Amino acid sequence: MTMGHPALLTDHYELTMVSAALKDGTADRQSVFEVFARRLPPGRRYGVVAGTGRLIDLIREFRFSTEEIDYLLERSVVDEQTAAWLAAFRFQGDIEGYAEGELFFPGSPILTVSGTFVECVMLETLALSVLNHDSAIAAAAARMVTAARGRALIEMGSRRAHEEAAVAATRAAYLAGFSSTSNLAAGMRYGIPTAGTAAHAFTLLHDDEATAFAAQVAALGKSTTLLVDTYDIAQGIRTAIAVAGPDLRAIRIDSGDLSVLAHHSRELLDSLGATETKIIVSGDLDEYSIAALAAEPVDIYGAGTSVVTGSGAPTAGLVYKLVEVDGRPVVKRSEHKATIGGRKTAVRRHKPTGTATEEIVVSQGAPEQRTGDRLLQRPYVVGGEPVDLPSLADSREHLRQGLISIPWEGLKLSAGDPAVPVTVVPAS
Amino acid sequence: MTMGHPALLTDHYELTMVSAALKDGTADRQSVFEVFARRLPPGRRYGVVAGTGRLIDLIREFRFSTEEIDYLLERSVVDEQTAAWLAAFRFQGDIEGYAEGELFFPGSPILTVSGTFVECVMLETLALSVLNHDSAIAAAAARMVTAARGRALIEMGSRRAHEEAAVAATRAAYLAGFSSTSNLAAGMRYGIPTAGTAAHAFTLLHDDEATAFAAQVAALGKSTTLLVDTYDIAQGIRTAIAVAGPDLRAIRIDSGDLSVLAHHSRELLDSLGATETKIIVSGDLDEYSIAALAAEPVDIYGAGTSVVTGSGAPTAGLVYKLVEVDGRPVVKRSEHKATIGGRKTAVRRHKPTGTATEEIVVSQGAPEQRTGDRLLQRPYVVGGEPVDLPSLADSREHLRQGLISIPWEGLKLSAGDPAVPVTVVPAS
Structure with a gap:
């Protein structure tokens, strides 16, 4: 290009x-x-x-x-x-x-x-x-970083912005304190850490969730993040730990009432012995919804649309x-x-x-x-x-x-x- | 690049x-x-x-x-x-x-x-x-085109958007019915007509407004647009017609209450014999402010920030x-x-x-x-x-x-x- x-x-x-x-x-x-x-x-x-x-x-x-x-x-x-x-x-x-x-x-x-x-x-x-x-x-991202109170933020908004603006947006969000990005071009051009594991499509591609999780763990190891909300979230978490074991690095929840889900997910993970498994939440997060999750057991936020569009x-x-x-x-x-x-x-x-x-x-x-x-x-x-x-x-x-x-x-x-x-x- | x-x-x-x-x-x-x-x-x-x-x-x-x-x-x-x-x-x-x-x-x-x-x-x-x-x-631009009721729209928002997103935005605005753009790269890549004459800086560069207008007309001819609101608008219009004559193509007003100013400017231009001189208005126009100008003697709208940011x-x-x-x-x-x-x-x-x-x-x-x-x-x-x-x-x-x-x-x-x-x- x-x-x-x-x-x-x-x-x-x-x-x-x-x-x-x-x-x-x-x-x-x-x-x-x-x-x-x-x-x-x-x-x-x-x-x-x-x-x-x-x-x-x-x-x-x-x-x-x-x-x-x-x-x-x-x-x-x-x-x-x-x-x-x-x-x-x-x-x-x-x-x-x-x-x-x-x-x-x-x-x-x-x-x-x-x-x-x-x-x-x-x-x-x-x-x-x-x-x-x-x-x-950068200004919108800085407000999200403040709202996250020291928890890590992944920038994942490339799909909501012009393809080159997305790379510049990643740079600005990283400057503002985001930890990593989904955008590979930004990773290569600016040395920003990149992150990402799987979308719902990967689960849907497979005959069932357990097969999808097993394929992901086989390819990426246990230090991966399993996306547990394609079907039933509680069942998704049980399947994730059954497949990966309690030393799975993280689960991600991308839909629903994140406050309630984070709380229940933490309890469930703990009850399965996965006390170190992190909880990543995403799905139309902005500085206000991030702030509203401060008291919940969330480890990492994924922010997309809001950060790349300057949050208003x-x-x-x-x-x-x-x-x-x-x-x-x-x-x-x-x-x-x-x-x-x-x-x-x-x-x-x-x-x-x-x-x-x-x-x-x-x-x-x-x-x-x-x-x-x-x-x-x-x-x-x-x-x-x-x-x-x-x-x-x-x-x-x-x-x-x-x-x-x-x-x-x-x-x-x-x-x-x-x-x-x-x-x-x-x-x- | x-x-x-x-x-x-x-x-x-x-x-x-x-x-x-x-x-x-x-x-x-x-x-x-x-x-x-x-x-x-x-x-x-x-x-x-x-x-x-x-x-x-x-x-x-x-x-x-x-x-x-x-x-x-x-x-x-x-x-x-x-x-x-x-x-x-x-x-x-x-x-x-x-x-x-x-x-x-x-x-x-x-x-x-x-x-x-x-x-x-x-x-x-x-x-x-x-x-x-x-x-x-394109969706925001289409609403502006509807609001303009057949009057021409110039897209001039490049400075408010990522430099490459601006080129794509121009393409989308033209697709939606805008007549032309300020963006030269979009002109070259997509064959979109480009337009533009001078900013306030050009007037400020000169010792007075008349000298600036004379320089512009000498370089670009009478089929140019003189920006008349650097100092006093009525005086700016008189100076524009005195310098360019009544067959000046257009004046542009970029600030103030555009309804009132368009009306007064039309009367003043007509009284100076410049009955064919067009009035271009710009300055934070969106579909609502364009619609509000429907009854005023405006010939062409210049839209910037609002169109390139999708108007909300x-x-x-x-x-x-x-x-x-x-x-x-x-x-x-x-x-x-x-x-x-x-x-x-x-x-x-x-x-x-x-x-x-x-x-x-x-x-x-x-x-x-x-x-x-x-x-x-x-x-x-x-x-x-x-x-x-x-x-x-x-x-x-x-x-x-x-x-x-x-x-x-x-x-x-x-x-x-x-x-x-x-x-x-x-x-x-």
């Missing part, structure tokens, strides 16, 4: 703006674009930066093939002058931003792209596609706005009053205990540094050259620490205000 | 089932899997089949590279026997299903995959990823279930009572006026044919060989006709029951 370059994953108007700017001499004006959210999805208390590493990899390959340029010329999307410019295009500017796994709030400048107008405007669509998707998934918020609401031209702050007049032009620098303030209290975002200057302040921006690309990035494991730990640092109300699943206020200070 | 084969866009458990079935001799049992929805998203009155053409193209390339097989062996996802089988894998079975652009309802068997158990089970994840995503977008239903709820093994119907016992095993054949019944009245789905047999009946399934793959498929334009027309055929209540945007009931008849 060979795709085109990422450069064509771009809105038509980016290229018509490039055309017009190349013609009237404004193309090389030094510009600063910022990515930020005007608001969080309704009731959400934090956002999670995710996808920046993926974006930087895509920008590395962001150039136009001859075939693509021919297409653009043929359809009169661009003229010859612009076509020549596109053929030579490489991003030579700078990108800085919040680390992956960093929390963000309305007004946080999570990515800053600077360079000539034309090279920066070209990245808008791709930057927003990647960050809006991955950040939406499938896109993060991030925008990419021109904030500075040749050193002059610019702003769309009719926008929300809080929008302030100029390149921003951001710090997060903390109490001596480590709890975050506020984020200070200063236009065209640097916030006064105090004890407990943490600068939030780091370089990603310098003069067109990507710098070394943290590993996915590092980003995962970064988020884990970030969630410890916010005020405790920030971790509540109920609707509320952003956990940390952002103050944007205009250029003086 | 070279991706791996689509084969790895698959859940881990599909391959462990293959392993176990190859070991115990059930691998070659003749199996039939069906894709269907148990229910539509809450309140929706129809689903739209989309993505099948994309899926068939992906199945064509569905094989495992040496590198991918090495990964699977290394991580013990599969054993040597299975690895050898994967290396030789080509789907040799049959696929039939509803045409792209066909309407579907709970219980409609929109795709039927038959062959050996192992070759069919392997396709589950990819088939669901593609169909769940594309069908979700980002996935279509389709499942892939084993329904028949060696000619014997199979069914998971604990499922919804309406689930019936066996390969299904579907017809839609119509009144002499052409209005659809019901869908009859017969297990292991064919429905009695009456006047006005239409068989809903067509071949996609025969013995591993894809057959010729209708063009995207044909699928678009198919859906347009389908929406004319359902009872009028089916086109209401308000919540309601499925527009056409499906009766599933068990094998006799």
